[in-house]
Amino acid sequence: MEILYSGLLDETLHYIQPGGGATSIRQVSEQELSSPSFLLDKAGIVIIGERVSNPIQLAQVIYSKDNAVSILLISDPVNHRKIKQALQFTPISGSTIHSISNEGRQGMALVLENQMARTEQRRSYKKMKSLVGSLTFPVPQSFDRLKQQYIDKVFEEAPVGIILLNESGTIQAFNPYAAQLIAKTEREVLGLRLEELFPEKNKQQIKSFVTNAEAATSKLVLEKESNDASQYVEITLASLKRGHALTYKTVLLSDVSHQILSKKAIEESARKVELILESLPQIAWTANGKGENTYLNQQWYAYTNSYSQDRAGFSLKAFLHTDDLQATLGIWSASLQQGVPFEVEHRIRRGQDGMYRWMLSRALPLTDEKGDITFWVGTTTDIHDLRLAQQELQKLNEQLAASNEELSAANEEVLANNEELASANESLRQVNADLDNFIYTASHDLKAPIANIDGLIRVLEKNLEKKGVKDHAVSELIRMIHSSVTRFRATIHDLSDIVKLQREITHEKEPVNLTEVYQDVYLNLKEQIEEANAEIVLDVEACEEIMFSRKNVKSIFYNLLSNALKYRAQERKLAIKISCTPEENYSLLSFQDNGLGISLKNNSKLFGMFQRLHTHVEGSGLGLYIVKKILDNAGGKIEVESQVGAGSTFKVYIKRLATHVS
Missing domain, CATH: 3.30.565.10 (Histidine kinase-like ATPase, C-terminal domain)
Structure with missing residues (x-):
C-alpha cells in the first residue's frame, strides 16, 4: 500500500515517514489527484497538507473517485477548526474524510496506521461483498465448497474479523483474525450460531441484535472475558442482498479495547480531576471543547448560595456584573476560537448578600493527540480585597506624588533658607572673630594700665607711710583698691583664656x-x-x-x-x-x-x-x-x-x- 500526499510542510512530512515494510510514500500534485485517470487502488491513504488552497474541494474529488480510501486533511490549529466545522455542513463528505491539526505531530504515525487499516477493511469488505453476491443459496452439505469460493487472499489477510452468517443465522465461514479474537478453531465454530461464541450473559443480547438488526449497518460493543486484561469487541452487522432477498449477513469483529480503555482512562482521569478540583479552596470548573460548562465544584455553590441540582440550567450571565458581561464573553469567545488560555477579571454576585466581588478567572485548554481541544479546566479566585488594596495603593501613590511635589517645593525653600543661613553664619562668624579680636586686644591693652594703677597705689601707700599718715579709712580704701585691681587682673586673664579656647581647633x-x-x-x-x-x-x-x-x-x-x-x-x-x-x-x-x-x-x-x-x-x-x-x-x-x-x-x-x- 502507498501513502500519497500533496501540499505538506517539510516539518510535517518528517512525522509521517513510514517505518518500513511494504508501505511506501509518494508525493503527487493536486492536478494528478483531481485527474479522472489517476488510480487510487494501491493507495492506503491520501494526505492533503497545509499548502493546499482548497483542501475540502480536493477531498470531495478524491472521495467521488474512491469511497474506500482514507483521506486525511492536515492543517494548522486555526484552519483545522475551520475545516472541521465546514466538514459538518459539506455534502459528499463521507466517513473516509478526517481532519487533524499539525500540532499533534507525535501522534500522526498512529493516526496514519489506523486510517490505512480502515482503508484495507473497507476494500476487503467490498471485495467479499462482490463475491458473496454471486453465490447461490448455500446448504449445510456444501460448507467446504462455499469456503473455497469466497475466502481468498483478501479475506484471509484482512486486519478485521469477518464472519459470514446464512439467513438462519448459522456461521458459514470466518477468517483467521476472527478466529484469533474468539479464540476458537474452525471445527469448533462452523455451523454454530453467532451468540454461541460468547459467554452466557451476552447470548440473548447478541441473538436479539442479529435478529432485529435492519438492513443498514448496525454495531454492538461487548466486553470479552480474558485472563490478562479487559478486552472489548465491536460487532458490526451488515446484510448482503441477493437480488431483492436478504441471503447473507456479514459480521465484522474489531478489537476496540484500546479505544474503550482509553475512554475509561479519560473518564477516570476526569473523575480524579474532579476530586482534585473539589479539594481546591477556590471555585473550579470545567467546560467541553465547545465552551459549555460540564462541572462546577462545591465552592461555586457555596459562594452563589445555589444547589448542584441547578447545574443543568447553569448560566454565568446570571451572576456576572452587567458592566463586565461583554468583555468576559468576548475574551472567552476568542480563547475558544484560537485555543489560547483564558484570563479575565470580573465581578460575580455573591449569593448570601448580593454583593458583587472581584474575581480572577483563568482556564487552560487540554487537547488530544490530534490537537483538538477536548475540554477546559478553569479556576475562579476571589481578588476583591487585593483589588481594593491596589486601588488604595494607587490613591496613596497619587497622594505621595502630590506630597513629593510639595516636598520638592519645600526643599527649594529650605535650600534658599540654607543659603540665607550660611550667609548669616558667615556674618556671625565674622562678628565673633571681631569680638574675639576685641576681647583679646582689650585684655592685652588693659594689662599695662592696671599694672600702672597697681604701681601708683603702692607708691602712694609708701609715701603715706613715710609721712606717718595712719588713717584707718585711707588704709581700708587702699586695700579695697588692691582687691579690685586683683579681681580686674584675674578677669582680664580669664577673658584671655576664653579667647584662646575659642580659637583653638x-x-x-x-x-x-x-x-x-x-x-x-x-x-x-x-x-x-x-x-x-x-x-x-x-x-x-x-x-x-x-x-x-x-x-x-x-x-x-x-x-x-x-x-x-x-x-x-x-x-x-x-x-x-x-x-x-x-x-x-x-x-x-x-x-x-x-x-x-x-x-x-x-x-x-x-x-x-x-x-x-x-x-x-x-x-x-x-x-x-x-x-x-x-x-x-x-x-x-x-x-x-x-x-x-x-x-x-x-x-x-x-x-x-x-x-x-x-
Whole structure:
C-alpha cells in the first residue's frame, strides 16, 4: 500500500515517514489527484497538507473517485477548526474524510496506521461483498465448497474479523483474525450460531441484535472475558442482498479495547480531576471543547448560595456584573476560537448578600493527540480585597506624588533658607572673630594700665607711710583698691583664656600625669588651702596618666579646686576628694567637696559666662564656663551633682581618644 500526499510542510512530512515494510510514500500534485485517470487502488491513504488552497474541494474529488480510501486533511490549529466545522455542513463528505491539526505531530504515525487499516477493511469488505453476491443459496452439505469460493487472499489477510452468517443465522465461514479474537478453531465454530461464541450473559443480547438488526449497518460493543486484561469487541452487522432477498449477513469483529480503555482512562482521569478540583479552596470548573460548562465544584455553590441540582440550567450571565458581561464573553469567545488560555477579571454576585466581588478567572485548554481541544479546566479566585488594596495603593501613590511635589517645593525653600543661613553664619562668624579680636586686644591693652594703677597705689601707700599718715579709712580704701585691681587682673586673664579656647581647633595631646598636675596646682593655691585648713584626698591610681592637653588639665584642676575653696562651709572643716576612674569611652575625673552646695533648679545657667555660684564670695564667674569649653572642644563633658548645705560633686568626662599610656 502507498501513502500519497500533496501540499505538506517539510516539518510535517518528517512525522509521517513510514517505518518500513511494504508501505511506501509518494508525493503527487493536486492536478494528478483531481485527474479522472489517476488510480487510487494501491493507495492506503491520501494526505492533503497545509499548502493546499482548497483542501475540502480536493477531498470531495478524491472521495467521488474512491469511497474506500482514507483521506486525511492536515492543517494548522486555526484552519483545522475551520475545516472541521465546514466538514459538518459539506455534502459528499463521507466517513473516509478526517481532519487533524499539525500540532499533534507525535501522534500522526498512529493516526496514519489506523486510517490505512480502515482503508484495507473497507476494500476487503467490498471485495467479499462482490463475491458473496454471486453465490447461490448455500446448504449445510456444501460448507467446504462455499469456503473455497469466497475466502481468498483478501479475506484471509484482512486486519478485521469477518464472519459470514446464512439467513438462519448459522456461521458459514470466518477468517483467521476472527478466529484469533474468539479464540476458537474452525471445527469448533462452523455451523454454530453467532451468540454461541460468547459467554452466557451476552447470548440473548447478541441473538436479539442479529435478529432485529435492519438492513443498514448496525454495531454492538461487548466486553470479552480474558485472563490478562479487559478486552472489548465491536460487532458490526451488515446484510448482503441477493437480488431483492436478504441471503447473507456479514459480521465484522474489531478489537476496540484500546479505544474503550482509553475512554475509561479519560473518564477516570476526569473523575480524579474532579476530586482534585473539589479539594481546591477556590471555585473550579470545567467546560467541553465547545465552551459549555460540564462541572462546577462545591465552592461555586457555596459562594452563589445555589444547589448542584441547578447545574443543568447553569448560566454565568446570571451572576456576572452587567458592566463586565461583554468583555468576559468576548475574551472567552476568542480563547475558544484560537485555543489560547483564558484570563479575565470580573465581578460575580455573591449569593448570601448580593454583593458583587472581584474575581480572577483563568482556564487552560487540554487537547488530544490530534490537537483538538477536548475540554477546559478553569479556576475562579476571589481578588476583591487585593483589588481594593491596589486601588488604595494607587490613591496613596497619587497622594505621595502630590506630597513629593510639595516636598520638592519645600526643599527649594529650605535650600534658599540654607543659603540665607550660611550667609548669616558667615556674618556671625565674622562678628565673633571681631569680638574675639576685641576681647583679646582689650585684655592685652588693659594689662599695662592696671599694672600702672597697681604701681601708683603702692607708691602712694609708701609715701603715706613715710609721712606717718595712719588713717584707718585711707588704709581700708587702699586695700579695697588692691582687691579690685586683683579681681580686674584675674578677669582680664580669664577673658584671655576664653579667647584662646575659642580659637583653638586642635589640641596638642600628650601623656599627662594627674598627680604632677595636682602638685603644680596645689603650689599655686597653697595659701588658700592653708587658709581654709582643707583636707584633700587624691585617688587617681586607676588612670594615673591620660592623653590630653597638659595646660587644659591644669586649668580644670585649678578652677574646680579653687571653687571648692571659695564656696566652703564655715561651720565645718573643708574635705575635698579628687578621684579618677576609667569608663567605656572616657576617663572620669571627680571633684567632691562638702561645701555650701548649689541649687540645681536653674542648671542651664550653671556653666554660663559670668555666672556666679554664690554672690557673697568674690569671683569672675568664668571658671566653670572655661572648664566646660575645654571639654566641649575635646569631645568630653561635665556633670554636677549637688545638695545645698551638703556639698557638690563635679564629674569631668575626658574623651579617651587614645588609651592610657603605660
